[in-house]
Amino acid sequence: MAGSTPKFRRQSAAARRRALIDATLRSLERHGREGASIRRISAIAGVSSGLIHHHFRSRARLIAAAYESLATELQETLYRESADHGGSPRERLSALIRASFAPSILEPRILNVWLVFWSMVMRAPSMRAVHDRTYRRYRSILGRLLQAVGRSRGMRVRARPAAIALSALLDGLWIELCLSPGTFRPTEAVMLCESWVDALCGGALPQLLQPRKRRS
Amino acid sequence: MAGSTPKFRRQSAAARRRALIDATLRSLERHGREGASIRRISAIAGVSSGLIHHHFRSRARLIAAAYESLATELQETLYRESADHGGSPRERLSALIRASFAPSILEPRILNVWLVFWSMVMRAPSMRAVHDRTYRRYRSILGRLLQAVGRSRGMRVRARPAAIALSALLDGLWIELCLSPGTFRPTEAVMLCESWVDALCGGALPQLLQPRKRRS
DNA sequence: CTTGCTACTGGACGATCGATCAATTAGGCT
DNA sequence: AGCCTAATTGATCGATCGTCCAGTAGCAAG
Numbered sequence: 060m061a062g063s064t065p066k067f068r069r070q071s072a073a074a075r076r077r078a079l080i081d082a083t084l085r086s087l088e089r090h091g092r093e094g095a096s097i098r099r100i101s102a103i104a105g106v107s108s109g110l111i112h113h114h115f116r117s118r119a120r121l122i123a124a125a126y127e128s129l130a131t132e133l134q135e136t137l138y139r140e141s142a143d144h145g146g147s148p149r150e151r152l153s154a155l156i157r158a159s160f161a162p163s164i165l166e167p168r169i170l171n172v173w174l175v176f177w178s179m180v181m182r183a184p185s186m187r188a189v190h191d192r193t194y195r196r197y198r199s200i201l202g203r204l205l206q207a208v209g210r211s212r213g214m215r216v217r218a219r220p221a222a223i224a225l226s227a228l229l230d231g232l233w234i235e236l237c238l239s240p241g242t243f244r245p246t247e248a249v250m251l252c253e254s255w256v257d258a259l260c261g262g263a264l265p266q267l268l269q270p271r272k273r274r275s
Numbered sequence: 276m277a278g279s280t281p282k283f284r285r286q287s288a289a290a291r292r293r294a295l296i297d298a299t300l301r302s303l304e305r306h307g308r309e310g311a312s313i314r315r316i317s318a319i320a321g322v323s324s325g326l327i328h329h330h331f332r333s334r335a336r337l338i339a340a341a342y343e344s345l346a347t348e349l350q351e352t353l354y355r356e357s358a359d360h361g362g363s364p365r366e367r368l369s370a371l372i373r374a375s376f377a378p379s380i381l382e383p384r385i386l387n388v389w390l391v392f393w394s395m396v397m398r399a400p401s402m403r404a405v406h407d408r409t410y411r412r413y414r415s416i417l418g419r420l421l422q423a424v425g426r427s428r429g430m431r432v433r434a435r436p437a438a439i440a441l442s443a444l445l446d447g448l449w450i451e452l453c454l455s456p457g458t459f460r461p462t463e464a465v466m467l468c469e470s471w472v473d474a475l476c477g478g479a480l481p482q483l484l485q486p487r488k489r490r491s
Numbered sequence: 492c493t494t495g496c497t498a499c500t501g502g503a504c505g506a507t508c509g510a511t512c513a514a515t516t517a518g519g520c521t
Numbered sequence: 522a523g524c525c526t527a528a529t530t531g532a533t534c535g536a537t538c539g540t541c542c543a544g545t546a547g548c549a550a551g
Contacts (some may be wrong), residue, residue, distance in 0.1 A: 069498050069547050092308065092394050097539060107500045109541080114498090118539065167397050178308050178390040180454050181383050191455050223459055224467040227447030228440070234450075235443060238396050239407050243439055251440040254480045255471065263479030264470045285517050285528050313509060323530045325511080330528090334509060 067106070076114050076124070079104055083125040087175055088168040095122060095175055123185050126176045130193035133164075138200060148207035149260075155204065156252045159229050160236070160245040170237035198222040205259070212260045215269035221259060224267070228252055283322070292330050292340070295320055299341040304384040308391050311338060339401050342392045346409035349380075354416060364423035365476075371420065372468045375445050376452070376461040386453035414438040421475070428476045431485035437475060440483070444468055 070078070082104035086094035093099070097118055101108040115121040137158050144154035158164065179186045202218030205225065209216030232248040258264055286294070298320035302310035309315070313334055317324040331337040353374050360370035374380070395402040418434030421441065425432030448464040474480055 065547060066545090067499060067547075072498080075498080091398055096537080098537080108539090109501070110499060112540065112542095171394060171397060174390050174394040177450075177454060178387060178394070181387060182307055187455065191458070194451070194455070194458070220459075220463060220467060223448070223451070223463070224444070224471075227451060227464075227467070228444050229447070230450065231443030231445070231447030232439070234393075234446065235410070235439070238393060239403065239410070242407070242410070243436075247436060247439070248443075250482055251436060251443070254482045255440075255474075258471075258474040258479040261479055263474040263477055266466055266470045281517060282515090283517075283529055285519095288528085291528080312507080314507080324509090325531070326529055328510065328512095 072114060075106075075110070079106075079111060079114060079121060080125045080128050083121055084129055084172060087125075087172040088166075091171040092175055094171075119179075119183060119185070122176070122179065123183070123189055126179075126186060127189050127193065129172060129176070130189070130197075134193070134197055134200065136164075141204070148204060148211050149256075152204050152208050152256060153253065155201075156229070156249055156256075159233060159252075160248050162245075165233070165236055165240075165245060167237040167240065170234065194226075198226055201225050205256075208256065208260060209268070214260060214262060216259065217267050217269055221264075221267045225252070225255065228255055288330060291322075291326070295322075295327060295330060295337060296341045296344050299337055300345055300388060303341070303388040303391055304382075307387040308394075310387075311391055335395075335399060335401070338392070338395065339399070339405055342395075342402060343405050343409065345388060345392075346405070346413075350409070350413055350416065352380075357420070364420060364427050365472075368420050368424050368472060369469065371417075372445070372465055372472075375449060375468075376464050378461075381449070381452055381456075381461060383453040383456065386450065410442075414442055417441050421472075424472065424476060425484075430476060430478060432475065433483050433485055437480075437483045441468070441471065444471055 079100070083095075083100050086100045086103045088094070089103075090099060095118075097108050097111055100121070101111055104110075111118070111121060115124065137155050140158035140161075141151045141155040144150055176186065176190075180190045181187070198219070199222070202222035205221045206216045206218045229252060232251060235242060236245060236248060259267055262268065295316070299311075299316050302316045302319045304310070305319075306315055311334075313324050313327055316337070317327055320326075327334070327337060331340065353371050356374035356377075357367045357371040360366055392402065392406075396406045397403070414435070415438070418438035421437045422432045422434045445468060448467065451458060452461060452464060475483055478484065
């Protein structure tokens with residue numbers, strides 16, 4: 060008899076917000092575009108729909124928070140993976156490239172999540188802000204790594220354009236791999252990125268190097 | 276008085292289907308993911324909502340037809356642009372790259388359309404089929420062009436991986452330019468693609484060349 | 492045990508969705 | 522001129538959406 064089982068458990072605002080963000084990401088993975096609804100998210104989180112309005116004032120704010128969470132978490136994963144294989148800069152970059160095409164990242168479900176976010180970037184200024192901030196950080200990581208790789212090869216790499224190109228190559232390959240996994244294999248994607256880096260280090264991409272000082 | 280103005284004008288099934296497909300694309304451009312609704316599309320087309328069910332049996336079929344239409348139309352535009360500047364293979368490839376970042380293509384609204392389609396590719400097998408077919412054709416165009424460019428430089432380019440890499444680079448840069456146009460300029464994107472092609476032609480991407488015949 | 496704060500529930504609301512279909516009507520054919 | 526066909530309309534259905542809020546109840550402090 061005793062009402063030993065409470066109907067719900069109270070949690071701190073911070074813990075509940077985190078749980079709701081995680082539920083949002085899981086819902087988007089599972090149901091794609093339709094997973095962005097308040098009712099599906101709250102069902103996965105195991106709470107009532109009203110609770111979302113209590114902690115986030117609107118659905119849009121929850122989605123934006125989830126976007127920020129996913130982006131930073133992914134960057135931390137890639138950065139950690141890179142640092143853990145911490146030999147030369149070139150080895151760290153290779154580790155980051157391989158990690159970008161690891162099975163857990165390639166999960167096509169995850170592309171669904173990004174597509175939902177991207178489709179909101181152009182309509183909601185707050186989403187645009189999240190995108191700009193996280194992508195700048197991403198390119199900064201890539202740029203520093205590329206510069207270090209170049210320096211160890213005696214090359215002065217222009218971080219910004221090099222990072223833009225490599226991130227575009229990584230993203231483009233990743234998207235196509237998620238959209239139709241049968242087109243080519245993840246190892247080919249890794250090879251294509253490594254080849255580009257090798258070409259950069261070999262001086263074959265002169266536009267991406269600092270112009271040599273010319274005397275007189 | 277006189278019922279001189281008919282309430283609607285009948286059209287052939289083919290003409291109406293085409294008009295509805297065009298209205299779908301315009302609706303997706305204007306309203307993003309929310310533009311995929313039957314009512315918005317029919318409103319833009321200036322017809323009743325029931326007419327869509329008459330010509331296409333469901334919303335999904337209309338969307339798939341619109342995807343096919345957009346993809347093939349884009350490919351024809353790029354191919355025509357390439358052929359019109361029909362000097363050397365290298366010039367044709369440059370024209371295609373420049374056309375890929377032309378203002379009309381870079382219109383961020385258009386990314387909205389692609390994002391809606393891509394989000395359906397992983398859930399609807401019919402959309403997956405459209406994607407696979409159109410992307411194979413796209414890579415085929417790029418592959419042949421890259422092979423021709425390589426041949427004119429005395430290189431034997433492996434069409435498949437080269438086309439995969441260049442399409443990924445083009446798409447990745449295009450997506451980022453649409454998502455936040457302020458990050459870098461279209462001319463930089465063109466330069467990054469051209470640099471990659473130059474590296475390929477310069478033999479700096481050996482993995483993308485046919486292995487030289489080795490005797491004895 | 493009692494009190495009070497607030498995390499939390501769950502249903503009501505109006506809007507909009509895709510699908511459906513009986514009724515209409517435009518426009519070519521005889 | 523009248524008919525016939527099929528293109529088109531527009532109302533209707535049940536489902537689902539985001540928002541809102543009055544009320545409930547977990548749980549710590551007193």
